[in-house]
Amino acid sequence: MIAELLDGKRVCICAGSGGVGKTTTSAAIALGMAKRGAKVAVVTIDPANRLAGALGLDDLDNEPHRVPAEQLTGTEVTGELWAMMLDPKRTFDELIERLAPDPERVQDIKANRVYSELSSAVSGSQEFTAMAKLYELDQEGEFDLLVLDTPPSRNALDFLEAPRRLNAFLEGRMLQALVRPTGLGMRVLGLGTTPLLAALRRVTGVDLVADLGRFFQLLSGMTQGFSQRATGVQELLSAPTTAFLVVTSAEREPIDEAIWFHRMITEEGFRFAGVVVNRVHHDLLTDRDMLGEREPGDVRRGLTRVLSDDLASRVAENFVDYHRLAERDNHNLSRLEETLDGQPLVMVPQLDDDIHDLQGLQDVHRYLFAAGKERDRLIAELVA
């Protein structure tokens, strides 16, 4: 399924709320496409330790590394699987190094307090640097496909707006606008001739304004570079070869978020490729005649043929709970389907284990890439 959705794409952005298995999904997609002959790099944000180990992500130099062949034994990979873990601070530093006119300026910027705040602690720096890294890897053109695992944003909007906000700040547009009436540019900051600036200084404190002024002085001459890259990122996101996949679980809030993401991606004019729903409690539902039987008693009676009474009761109780989850998932999924109106939806069942190694990725990958009958067979195998 996924292979068809990503046919002809060079970039796949996996968006979604936190805790829905975005990293695992991104890695499984990358693995699947590498198995199909592509040279793929997956950019992860914060993988589980063991998954990071499995992908050979112990190297923290902020560049993709090829996943060692011995890790991939037991699965045929005709292409290449590469992986990296994003280091926001480092990506930011690299960006400055690229755009600054000389090494002295790089040093000065790195030593600036506003910059050190900006590049590490601030919300939005992960989103910003993830986009920056994606852009760079795309420009280098080393890979057939880049899969981006996005940071856990507060909400769908932040995922796109945070980079824009930070970029607007770096370009100094806000400050330029503030000081424009005097026509003297950034240097006015220290003087505070406009009433607005005077008020700003009064509220924020003189030093903060001065620090910001110094910071923008350091950045002067680089704003063009920031603007160009922002345009470049925007073009990359809007390119017909860039696909957005929304990842979610079947629970209510993540589904709400997924609906939001879908709307936002469509409104922005990006290519929405589909939704991956993880951890679906599958298919106990398809057995229509079971839906009315909420009483564990009926299930229990059947089970007593193969189990002791006590265990049969517990299995029956458990089944009723399970059933309720499947119903809940089904309800949420139908809300999502309504929004999608026929656009692709790929389900991955709730698996029994945390996914933390390549075997686990393989399992997820099978569901993601299976089509039609193969899917049905996999799910039947899982359920009964």
Add this chain to the structure above:
Amino acid sequence: MSDLFEKRLLFVMGKGGVGKSTAAITLGLVAARRGLRTVVAELASQERAQRVFEQNGELFRELRLANNLFTISVDPQHAMEEYLQVKVGPLGAALSSSRLFSAFAMATPGMRDLLSIGKVWELAQFERRTRGAAPYDLVIVDAPATGHGIGLLRTPATFGTIARVGPIAHQAQTIAETIANRSVTGVVAVTTAEEMPVNETIGLRQALNDDGLELDLVIVNGLYPARFGPDDLGELTAALERARSRRSRSALRAALSEQARVRIQQEQRARLHSEVNGRLADLPYVFAEQVGPEQLGALADRLAAQLAGSEKAAT
């Protein structure tokens, strides 16, 4: 833990998807039942608390959910306007109505966080800045996902250092002192018993300790009922070999699957327990379609019993 409800400000933190908002509201309900006038402040603008209580209030205003229990969704922009009008007077009002100024303030790194946490701090004051507002005994903050949450706690101190002098620096330093004061401020982590959330919780504890703070309580959310032990495994597997009806087979698969997941949860919970020195409270997985007032009440019963139990143990 016995003094958890003696504090005025509780930050509830956790990775996305672990049920942090539900846990924050549950904690709020426990406090409210104890007679504490409590507000749950949501910083991620999701209005989860309202939804649990099936209410639909005006955005960014305090809203009553139940007896003694309130909620508010904190928005940086709104918090800034309020702050400027109250603190800076007419000039502030002029500033806050300037679109340029607010665009500038919103774009200034860290400013959004500072404004959000400033509002939270204001909610916790005995003398409220907001005109006509009654004081709260307890403010529970439903913080953004972990990595960002710790950044939020650090923001006032960082800002205090960067701005050094002036009203913002002064305000930031005051807030930073409140956060650093352990008799006033507490931190509650929420996690599920899975690898990544447990890792983050352990990481959070480390980060808090680095800042001289402590994790006052860890709520382990979403625990499955342990219906099957390792002893049952053999019988279940054998039964699956013999069972013929589709329904029985499905039920047995579900049981085996549950058994496997409970085992993982127990391992992860044990790992967490050994790392955070036993300050854990467990909440069960909610099988209902959604968490409504009824489910919340049941969760609050469970949490209250465990908190009371550990208070007894402490005295």
